[in-house]
Amino acid sequence: MDLISILATVILITTIGTLVAGVAAYAAFKLRDKRRPKKKDPTDAGDAQDAEPIFLKRYTPKTDNPA
Amino acid sequence: MGLSQLYRYFTSALLLGGLIALGGYGFYKVRQYDLTSFSIILESTILTVISIYLLIFLTLMIIRYAVLIMYSFMEHIEYQAKRDNESREIQANDALLPMVTLVVPAYNEGVVIQAALRSLLLLDYPNYEIIVIDDGSSDDTYEKSLAVAREDHNVPLRVITKRNGGKADALNTGMTHARGEFILNMDGDTKLSRNTLRACIRHFDNPNVGAVAGNVKVLNRDNIWTKLQALEYVEGLAMARKAQSFMRAVNIIPGPLGMFRKSVLQEAGGYDHDTFAEDCDLTLKLLMRGWHISYEPTAIAWVETPSRLLDLLKQRYRWTRGILQATRKHSSAMWNPSKAGINFFILWYMLFEGVIWPFSTVLGNLFFAYIGLKYGLVIFLFYWWLQLTILDIVAASYCVIVEEESPYLIMYSVGFRLFYITIIDISKVFATIEEWRGTAMTWGKLQREGKL
Numbered sequence: 001m002d003l004i005s006i007l008a009t010v011i012l013i014t015t016i017g018t019l020v021a022g023v024a025a026y027a028a029f030k031l032r033d034k035r036r037p038k039k040k041d042p043t044d045a046g047d048a049q050d051a052e053p054i055f056l057k058r059y060t061p062k063t064d065n066p067a
Numbered sequence: 068m069g070l071s072q073l074y075r076y077f078t079s080a081l082l083l084g085g086l087i088a089l090g091g092y093g094f095y096k097v098r099q100y101d102l103t104s105f106s107i108i109l110e111s112t113i114l115t116v117i118s119i120y121l122l123i124f125l126t127l128m129i130i131r132y133a134v135l136i137m138y139s140f141m142e143h144i145e146y147q148a149k150r151d152n153e154s155r156e157i158q159a160n161d162a163l164l165p166m167v168t169l170v171v172p173a174y175n176e177g178v179v180i181q182a183a184l185r186s187l188l189l190l191d192y193p194n195y196e197i198i199v200i201d202d203g204s205s206d207d208t209y210e211k212s213l214a215v216a217r218e219d220h221n222v223p224l225r226v227i228t229k230r231n232g233g234k235a236d237a238l239n240t241g242m243t244h245a246r247g248e249f250i251l252n253m254d255g256d257t258k259l260s261r262n263t264l265r266a267c268i269r270h271f272d273n274p275n276v277g278a279v280a281g282n283v284k285v286l287n288r289d290n291i292w293t294k295l296q297a298l299e300y301v302e303g304l305a306m307a308r309k310a311q312s313f314m315r316a317v318n319i320i321p322g323p324l325g326m327f328r329k330s331v332l333q334e335a336g337g338y339d340h341d342t343f344a345e346d347c348d349l350t351l352k353l354l355m356r357g358w359h360i361s362y363e364p365t366a367i368a369w370v371e372t373p374s375r376l377l378d379l380l381k382q383r384y385r386w387t388r389g390i391l392q393a394t395r396k397h398s399s400a401m402w403n404p405s406k407a408g409i410n411f412f413i414l415w416y417m418l419f420e421g422v423i424w425p426f427s428t429v430l431g432n433l434f435f436a437y438i439g440l441k442y443g444l445v446i447f448l449f450y451w452w453l454q455l456t457i458l459d460i461v462a463a464s465y466c467v468i469v470e471e472e473s474p475y476l477i478m479y480s481v482g483f484r485l486f487y488i489t490i491i492d493i494s495k496v497f498a499t500i501e502e503w504r505g506t507a508m509t510w511g512k513l514q515r516e517g518k519l
Contacts (some may be wrong), residue, residue: 008449011485012439015432015448018486020329023492029494 075503091230100126102426104212106348113472117434125454126425132458135433136465143469145313146364165248167195167264167326172234172240173255177369180255184215187223198221202243203231208255214457234322235338235345242329242337250327257323258286260367267326270361277331277358278350279366280308280317286369290380295487296372299465301495305364305466311413312362318413319390320360322346324368331358342396343508349395354410364470380494387498388508390421422499425492428455431487456484 072391169187173180180199185196199207199216202515210229216224229240249268253259259281267279282304285297298337311317320327335352338345346455353360394417401414407481435448459480483489 004449005447008445009440011449012436012445015436015452015489016484018489019429019432019436019493020484022490024495025376025380025490026494027376029384032377033381051237 074082075505082118084174084401104457107139113436114434117348117430121427121434121451124423124431127350128455129460132377132462135306135310139306140465141314141471142190142362143310148235161193163266164192164194164247167249167251167268168241168252168329169190169195169197169253170238170240170245170247170304171197171199171253171255172202172237173204173208173212174202174231174234174237175204175208175254177204177208177211180208181211181215183255183258188215188220188224189261190259190264192268195259195264196225196246198241198244199224199226200237201226201441202234202237203229206343208332221478233340235340238345239337242332245329247327250329250332252322252325252327254323254370256371258369258519259324260365260369263324263366263368264326266363266366269508270363271328272506273359273361275315276361277328277353278320279326279357279363279370280312280320280350281326281366282308282362282364283321283370285372287371287374288369290374291482292376292487293372293374294380294476295479295483296484298479298507299487301466301470302459302462303364303409306376306462308362309364309469312360314409315359315361316409317362318350318358318417319344319347320350321368324366326366338507342389342392343385344393347390348393348396351393351410351414353428354413355397355400355407376490380490383491383494385496385508386422387495388502390417391499391502394418394421421495425495425499428492452484456481479498 072381144507163382169406171183171187176183184197184199197305199212200482201212209226212226216226225244227244229237230305237276241252242250249271251267267281270276270279283300285293288294288297308317321344331353335349335356338349339352342348350360388497394414397410400410401418404411407414432448435451439448460477463477463483465478467474
């Protein structure tokens with residue numbers, strides 16, 4: 001086996017390994033991103049209206065004037 | 068599912084249907100002769116088509132490298148000649164230099180913000196101010212910035228805190244509070260070279276120049292990933308950006324260092340919120356309005372890059388999708404060459420680098436690995452790799468000389484082609500597919516290690 005063939009075999013093994021590793025790394029990155037606790041999108045301008053109430057039960061002031 | 072997504076699926080279904088019909092017709096014709104030879108004919112046709120495609124791609128790559136090196140060298144010579152003439156003049160007229168406002172957006176940069184601000188206070192320029200925009204950080208970024216602001220120094224430093232709204236929003240806030248005629252936008256974790264302001268400001272002598280892009284270099288060269296990124300940054304900037312600068316058509320003013328005329332920034336409406344690459348989007352907006360964008364190689368922003376593979380993929384995923392979003396936003400110029408002028412080439416070049424290149428290199432690797440395994444023609448894979456590696460080594464050697472970088476970076480060209488760029492290209496391919504499908508995404512901030 002000459003030098004070029006040996007080098008070619010090394011490149012072949014590395015290429016296949018890298019392709020597999022590349023797909024696996026991308027899958028791992030997506031999985032890690034999915035498992036991370038979700039944060040609200042900071043660019044969402046409407047989050048002020050949709051914010052969760054800070055009370056467990058929504059507070060509604062009593063009116064003194066029944067009329 | 069939105070209308071645009073329906074349209075994309077419908078177009079793809081139509082194309083796929085056409086291909087299936089074509090294949091079915093071919094199958095019917097072949098069956099009339101000999102069924103066993105069908106798979107051979109099909110395989111040989113597919114392999115021939117891919118071979119021709121890869122041959123065209125390789126030719127384009129060689130042309131790309133040759134053109135970029137040639138233009139970047141011309142820019143280098145032009146720059147050296149200009150600098151020799153101008154440097155004495157600029158030094159002599161300190162009192163005439165206009166005011167520059169440095170806008171530092173900071174979101175949870177507590178680890179690095181003080182070192183970054185202290186380095187900004189030492190810049191070599193007589194007339195500048197710093198505005199830190201704390202973008203609703205949940206850590207002590209605001210308090211730490213205030214502590215630096217209260218220290219004894221001659222440079223006005225203001226700290227503004229606001230509700231979290233993203234980087235674009237923070238930079239726009241900085242723009243509205245800026246008192247300078249020129250604005251330098253940067254990142255909160257960036258360290259600038261001392262000459263940055265002087266080097267950038269002289270480009271504005273040309274009234275057609277609306278903005279100046281700075282040079283970005285990797286600070287944390289600690290492991291294989293960061294060293295490979297250092298090489299990638301040097302190649303991307305010394306070669307590609309210098310060549311673009313020669314044509315006055317730099318296509319991305321990098322987030323870590325970009326200087327603008329305030330009036331131009333205001334006229335363009337500042338940064339938009341609708342892409343994940345606000346710097347690229349703004350650059351395209353300026354180009355579409357006819358402004359020239361220069362590149363200043365001696366104004367250097369030292370940045371901390373991801374040192375772990377998954378963080379690196381996250382960054383590249385966001386960049387790829389952001390650039391595609393910005394390209395799509397300005398895509399009208401792609402179909403109107405007479406009106407768009409140079410912007411027509413810029414957008415197609417961005418599409419080539421962002422989509423066609425990664426798809427082609429991944430396809431090339433798969434193709435040559437397949438014929439190597441199936442037919443024992445491993446030698447073709449070797450020559451494919453060798454040719455691309457030679458191109459990388461030539462480019463790296465040129466860039467290392469021009470940028471006066473460490474020569475050890477040239478050795479990383481082998482690893483760059485052997486595994487690094489394939490892994491990055493695979494993530495770009497997936498990111499492109501997800502962008503096409505309209506998958507939801509978030510900003511994905513890099514966790515700082517405080518290497519500044």
